[in-house]
Amino acid sequence: MRSSLIPLMKQSVKSVRSFRAGLPKAAVISQLQMLKGSVGLWAFGCTADDIIYITLPLYHSSGALLGIGGCVELGATCVLKKKFSASQFWIDCKKYNVTVFQYIGELCRYLCKQPQREGEKDHRVRLAVGNGMSSDVWRQFLDRFGNIKMCEFYGATEGNICFMNHTGKIGSVGRANFFYNLFFSFELIKYDFQKDEPLRNGQGWCYRVRKGEPGLLISRVNKKNPFFGYAGSYRHTKSKLLFDVFKKGDVYFNTGDLMFQDHENFLYFWDRIGDTFRWKGENVATTEVADMLGRLDFIQEANVYGVPVPGYEGKAGMTSVILKPNKSLDLQKMYDQVVTSLPAYACPRFLRIQDKMETTGTFKLKKLQLMEEGFNPLKISDPLYFMDNLKKSYVPLTKQIYNQIMSEELKV
Template sequence: MSAMKTALLGLPVLWLLRRIFFPYLWKDLHFFYRAARYTKYVEDSLKRIPPFLMLDMFYHQVSVRPEKPFIFYHDETHTYKDIDLKSNQLAWALKKYSNLEQGDCVAVFLGNEPAFIWTWLGLAKIGCPMACLNYNIRAKSFLHCFRASRAKVLIAGPELKDAVEEVLPILTEEGVQVYYLSRESPTGGVESLLDKVEAASDQPVPASYRSEVTGESPALYIYTSGTTGLPKAAIISQARLLISSSLSTLSGVTTDDVMYIPLPLYHSAGLMIGVRGCIQQGASIVLRKKFSVSHFWDDCRRYNVTVFQYIGELFRYLCNTPKKDNDKDHCVRLALGNGLRTDVWKEFQERFGNISVFEFYAATEGNAVFFNYIGKVGSIGRSNFLLKLSRPYHLIKYDVEKEEPIRNNSGHCMDAAKGETGLLVAKITEKAEFIGYAGDQSQTEKKKLKDVFQKGDLYFNSGDLLMEDKEGFVYFQDRVGDTFRWKGENVATTEVADVVGMSDFIEEANVYGVVVPFHEGRIGMVSVKLKEGQHFDGEKLYTKVIEYLPNYARPHFVRIQDDIEVTGTFKQRKVDLVKDGFSPLIIRDPLYVLDEKEKTYKPMDLNTYNTILDRKAKL
């Protein structure tokens, strides 16, 4: 009896000790159990003969909920059955009019619209992977992306006619079939496709047309900017596509949800996590041609949205709108995404209601993932022994100046201490694979880090600097290399420098990103050295960047320097430039700022600087 008494008296002590030393233990165990179950489901699906892939899950949803709305798009409503039939028509039309064979890639150059999704599904039905071209790319970048995927066919939106015509002679010379997704074509050498789709049969497409597709087969090519200066085509296998819906599933998305996807479908977040996640659950999707901050909440109310995807910048846009009495009048219960700053996170929830925020960390091509299932404001996720056991990763000491990991006398990397910023590297294993990029194999090899902790081991170099606190919460700190992020897009500095250097008065350009208070990411800035005897011409530079660069990649500030500082290996130094920012109070060199109204780069003065700090200037 006394032993029983002692045990009972000890329970509160054990409870207190757990609260003190392991406050998140049960939540960690519960989340890991759910994640393990989903992983097991994916593994079992891939072992089936034939394997049960994304398209099979879509077929399942069509069979159990054919009349359920799948896509809401402005005034249109498309059911699961509607999209199934339309994708059948697309498949039959391509089989009849194109030279496509199973395994051939098709590049899609479309905006956010239902056609993007039924085209994707139609291609899957005939065993063709899809290259998702960013509709902002032009000329050199367009050709680079298209060629990397080795696509045989291009399907483009008619509104992108100018971009297509710019590269059409080269595509024609290379034997590419080009279609506009329209009923007629205004361009010689480009065929219309929508009329052919509408005239095609909507009968089921035989499984034999995709009989060679396995879990290892390419499903998508998603483009991500990197240190090469041009986008890289990350290879997304059918297996990776299957598991990509884990983020939506683990965040709590269900069949009853309506998910608003304001992110571009050519990104992995919008397509693989958003659309793919909704297919997994049989949920509904809301699309809009272009994100509109002024229509966001009206759309949420109109379609009874319960979940929306985000990047951190989206929250800031919403918080910067004038306050309204109906700010909390909506059905949204969950927001799923990444890149959300702590201050904006708090402000958003105070203003728009207690919406659960599920922040995560993942990379399109990477093999590391973090989930903030606790809801810790500002964190990208949790680090614990269970996660490390299933997907080994480390935060290692990193020399930002030299842009390389710090190694000890034995030549091995060292773990960063708790509270210290380190480079995220993840071990490449059978369960945590890194497939790499299509095209130049050297780009794939550059992302691999060898002999990290012992000779012969192999890790994926994320290129991201993270920090883990004493409680195990992980925080994003910065990116390394020649890439920074602005308005939710990765900007490759070398690509921007190439465009800036096209101006005949500039000898050398060093591009980097600088922090702007109250804004997510870093905005573009360029330090330039002028050619001898030349003067800075703001109008000429403005014309170049507008013509060749998308909005998010255009450098907003220009700094004129007598010399561009380089390292001993002739790499341009950026660290001190980034620290200086764009303040005329710190920088003594001439400064210029982009002025879209005057269509030039005008001299930067203290008044303009203060306008930006006061959030009165549009960036």
């Protein structure tokens, strides 16, 4: 097993570097990071007797380092799928007697969206290792597919910090404690969304957030936890570092992720800096809104983002959704759901109905093009709706309503 997978391991690592080379920041992956990544499956309790199912692309560090590297480290059996298929997933698991599988992003949501079949709990899968699973999908997945231990973790390819959820606490990426703090030094600090930078006091020092309050996750850079940065110009590496955070000379890695810690020290992902937007003086977490919309029985997928509106600072919330098969859009029910479950500033002002959504290779929804298209019915052929608080419902976004919004005659 070990000798047969080593050539594949080398090929996958090259793929990681070549894929990222086309991006502005090409991460440098050291041998130390590869070794750390390869023990992830072992740390969650996988053994040489496990049969591990990998459907993730090998240009991604989870598939290449944690998945393939983990199989090599354990001497475990690897079932490598060329491409993820939601309809074939459980068929493959039964066929190959899979005991562990990897997930990332929305993979488990896609499995939950498949038509129900008999014997869905008739499998040998005992562990699922991955990241990016929302709480609503987590609960649906366990209810539908049985007693599978979900091993959620947090980490970045180039980052110098990781969290691991060993207890199965739904929604959490891990828990900080005395022993964890001996190895990793991290902080959650306040972030200024208008200036798009950490908030600092008059002396230039950053503020730590309180328990339960979302903050930017940063990790101390030192000899014990180095940050190797990116290939090419040093400015790429420097852009991910924060200097003089709490005292002169200290250096922290900026993860770009917003998280919060509860009073039991469990950590939860809140949103990405680029995804969070500001509306009417408040910060809106797109993941929070999307999770809430996902509870509606007629919505299959929700992609939340902010769009600029004339006469207003910040961006108004907009969501693009896909309806479940054989389900119809209930505008009144959707309005009632958002106004009762979300604060007023987080309620999506605009709604777009799509037949399908584009995703990245790691199942993350693409937002940039949707943000650029905005809510203009003259350019968008998809059905559009506007949140009308007078009628207490979402209503079709007509050309007349659009013109009134653009001329600032209609309040958003």
